[in-house]
Amino acid sequence: MSQPSIQPPLHASEAPGRPGLKPTWTSSDKDAVTGALGGGRVRAAVGYGVVNEVYWPSSGEPQVRDLTFIVKTAGGWVDIKRDCTYSLTPHEDGPLISIEHRLASDPAFSLKLEILPSIENDSLLINYDLVGGTLYALLAPHLADSGEDNSAWIQGGVMYAQRGDSALAFLASGEFGKMSAGFVGVSDGWQDFNQHGEMTWQYGKAEHGTVALMAELKDAQGTLALAFAHHAPGAAIHARSGLQRPFALQREEFLASWKTWTSRLRLPDGSDEETGRARLSAQVIRVHEGSDFAGAIVASLSVPFGQAHDSLGGYHLVWPRDMVEAATGLLAVGQVNDAVRSLNYLLAAQSPDGHWPQNIFPNGEPFWSGDQLDETAFVLLLMAKLREVEQDDNFTARALEWAATRAVGYLLRHGPVSQEDRWEENSGISAYTVAIMIAGLVAATSWLTPAQTELALAVADDWNARLEGWCYVTGQDAALAGKYGVDGYYIRIAPQAAEQPGQQDVTIANTADLKVKAGGLVSLDFGYLVRVGLRQATDPRIQNSLKVVDGELRKETPSGPLYYRYQHDAYGNTADGGPFLGLNDGIGRLWPLLAGERGHLALLAGGSADEYLDAMLRSSGDGGLFPEQVWDTEPEKTFEPGKPAGSAMPLVWAHAEYLKLLWARQNGRSYETLEAVKDRYLSGSPAPKVTFWTTNAPVFRLAANLDLSVQDTQPFTLHFGFGDAGQWTSIQDKDAEEGEFGLWQVRFTARELAGRGRLNFVRRYDSGWESQNWRVELPST
Template sequence: MEAPGGPGAPPMWGPGRKMGFGAALGSRSKGWYTVADGNLSEVFFPFLDHVALHELRFFVSAAGAPPVDDSGDGQHSISWISPGVPAFRVETTHHEYRLTKDFFSDPEENAVLIAATFTPELPDLRLYMQASAHWEPGTDGNFGSVIDTHPPALLLQQQDIWICVVGPFSRANVGYFRSSDVHIDLTDADGHLTYTYDRAGPGNVSAGAEIGIRAGAFQLAIGFAHSRADAEEVARTALQKGAGAVRQAFERAWRAQPEIPPALGKVSGDDGMLARASFAFLHCLEDKSHAGAFIAAPAAPWGETNHDGNHVYHLVWPRDLCRIATALLDAGDSDAALRAFRHLQSQQRTDGGWHQNWTLDGTPHWQSTELDQIALPILLAWRLGVAGCLDHDPYPIMVRPAAQFIIREGPLTTLDRWEDAGGLSPSTLAACIAALIVAAEFAHDAGEHVAANHLRAVADYWNDRVEAWCSLPSGQYIRLGSDPDRRPTEGSTAPEFLELVRYGLRRPKDDRVLRSLQGVDTSLKVSLPAGPSWRRYAGDTYGEQSRLAGTDRRAGPALLFDGTSCGRAGANT
């Protein structure tokens, strides 16, 4: 029977507030999973810039009562099951039940597994699940159906991608998200699952089922493939192996990774726990079909209110890519750093610059110019050279054109690192000055001494002019100057000037640095439960409104972002 209520709720991304992100090592498994609000959030397949599954969440219900949304109504705590292994355990508590969920993937299959334990506090409680594919912007939506087997299985189709969910289901159906899905059925039928729809689409299709156990442990497997038969086979094969065996293989591969440098563990304060987690996270950011293409993050900011395909973070930014490569290099993974560098080289334009960001296949997404993103690849080349990791001379094919671009387009940048304004940025200038000095070293080693002297001269001049361009008469640095021929008399307070210290261009105890730090603390410092933090700059609006984006609790605590709120506090890097 065809489900009514199509096409369902409008398309959207998952929440940006991810609790976990992981993937199996190796090239055979090309799926990446995220966890948000205690449940499985977006799953990427077959590439890290393509969301296939929107979410899989649980509901708990009893006759005569509205359903409990595990995501929005439960209290969640998350932990790494093993140090440095991106498999996660979420323990959800509610006064009516407890639900523990382990999330990991199969290194040999395109499958994500959930190993769960349900502990109801009342005898008549039942557990349900609901999965939905991501509705790609610009398409008519997805399709869904119930596979009539014992137990039944769930099938979702997103264009040429098929998703199969298998588990101990007693009943199953498909419908449209927020119009005829499991949650609507449980709400309208006083806690009972009554819909018998076995097909739906196109639209925002959800597939749901009742878990056929009253209490105890159970397992779900989600298979991904490019055909219906393959998706079902992948899911059933993973479930047949068993969550225990799959998790052991998952952990075994991750434990075979090189250990973090001993010195890092000694100074970490936690025996390297956070460092291991951080490096595992960075490794997961690399796509498995595009070597060296590390995305910025597996999320869309404020995804519940972000319905288009423009404002997403699963893209490659040169800045993020260089930071990731440098961190992995410091952790001892020079191969990953070199892969990232090669990817950067493959994306350099003929004019020496790079696009603002791009998809994994190299298609430009945003196309403005951020000069620090031209400088950082030069600095990465130098770091790789110092570490003895370069297998070729990058000067003639990459470093020289990039340095020429910086001189030709600088010192003003179209956009600074926060990507909402441009001008004379101390952080951008710091990166560019350091890059020109490094480029001069490359030129000198190549025997281009005239070019080397010119690069040093420009770097020296820009360095001498930083205060005239980017500080007030009082000596306090600002976020952006606007006129290279006139000293600014006003400007936003921001901590970007610290890049001058990080690159060795200004002393930490410089009076201007100390005075500016006082201004930053006065204007941007906020007290949070975990300690002090700082906003990005005075007047920042990149944050959420204080009112909820909607009244549907299934959206979780999502807040509205419209570019007019107060910026979030956090690390300024």
């Protein structure tokens, strides 16, 4: 490292224009993501050939909007992000990001970048090599998850920024020339070049606003260090430490640690392209697990449509569902230790009442407040999967028993109606959520007492038997049956348990609260009935539903067949390609993830998944990342049909789906299927002995030979009688008895009820009578 020369004096005043433009994040259309395996806690994404979004100390805490470059050339100036074309060079061993930028108007021009986080401290290292001008680095801090109220300054040849307890330091291996701190949109370095064609401003500080730092790099080749700590001097220590060791040596160490991890992968058979993408997918998932909270995998190192807003959340959050999908994907390719770490994190993040929050920051702080029952049940599936591969001894018996008992209790007290479905938009009964819950109840019995097991299995059997009544429509309920020549199909969601589920109104919240009949709304969500082992893929009901879904939601694109989430979806770009801002002007786009789900169903029914695997591969970004959504109409100035549409990329869930589909193709079965679930429902399919009446899942007609349990989460007295609703006979009162998991019940045997016509009842609580009478039609014999 060369000796620094005396810096020219900086302008003493603060930059004008406080607070600058309203901050936003940057595009979620990423090229690559990277992170170190070791002590370094920095994670970074690259989009449009430059660093955009850097995370520290966890993968849920973005600190930088972007770090880009301007080049002063003999003919003017070049904005690397806007004016150049670039290419990425993949590295098989690990996520080292190599980029070369070219300029069409000057074949001799070249800017090469290599980007990697340090394996031993909290710095991001960028090695650069420029041919054809003078390089300027332009850095936009968004510290502590926001672009607001950041302060930037220059001191002793180091560039700093701070907000709250997050600070960064920016340093070069050679000398910085001119340096300046400014307010974005007014006095930042890009505005300087735009107005003057060169760097003329040298402001010493810009405080309490949306800020940017610019530095002239005197050396054409060198290394930059962008480092973080809880105070500025500590960040400078990390930056200097990152530059005092040769970049080539740190590059070698970075790749060596990743090569060790990658060598443990057991990738399914496939073409070179398929296998290469599987390797990349596993690495992408691993990058999304931060180092500050071991095991926590965020959904994406991105903020969907971030160029238009400054959301505190984005996708850099842990969704338990997405995380279990990701951990299961890694488990399917042999990364047992990673799956163990993830379960360990989830066990620690369980809420006291037994459920897992809708999403949380890696530090455990909840973000959104919704409740999705599949997310709680998914953790039980991961516990059971690790038990199947004989890895449950990584945990104490008490930890697993405690987690399972609380989770099962929560599912029994709240199911089968979930406050939100897997798309986080509707309350109701979804075949997807119920399937995961049934499998979770069966999976959990390894850790329950005999009495708890008896109840959990009884409810699982009951829900399994009633599932079609809730979610499969026929006759007048099935508005699309005639169109596709089927007698029925699974609907996306039933807002509540009802005698005619298809006639209920479903509100499409992201489409100006549009109301449609449940019987006309479909999705691929029912596929998990097959994936978890409740139904055969060849079941006529599954095949009927696929005909409807293929007709309603499938679209042929240049990338292959892709699928929408459901009709009337409005989560996606506006018609002209603009960002989704929740203003009821978005249009739902195609999801490569769903091509993977459709491929599973094709494969498990005895067909081929190849066209769906190919569609996933073709719809990825230039760096091989799978996007959340792809463009679905004519080419637009920014988007091409069948290619990423600017929402989240990468979507970790999609990378996990790809790994599991490759595994399923090689093994002829779904990786998610647990032996205990398959044996119970595909081999034996036990008939339930009791059906459970609850307020959110009432029983309207009792099947023959079934006991009836009227159940609640608090003590009550059942006031009941038989016969006509207006002429009750044999009127009695029964006090509910307390059972397992804090549930209370009044139970009638099948013999007591047979031939009584109708059971009528109302409940009395300590607070008084409920406001509704209920009825159950009884079997004749």
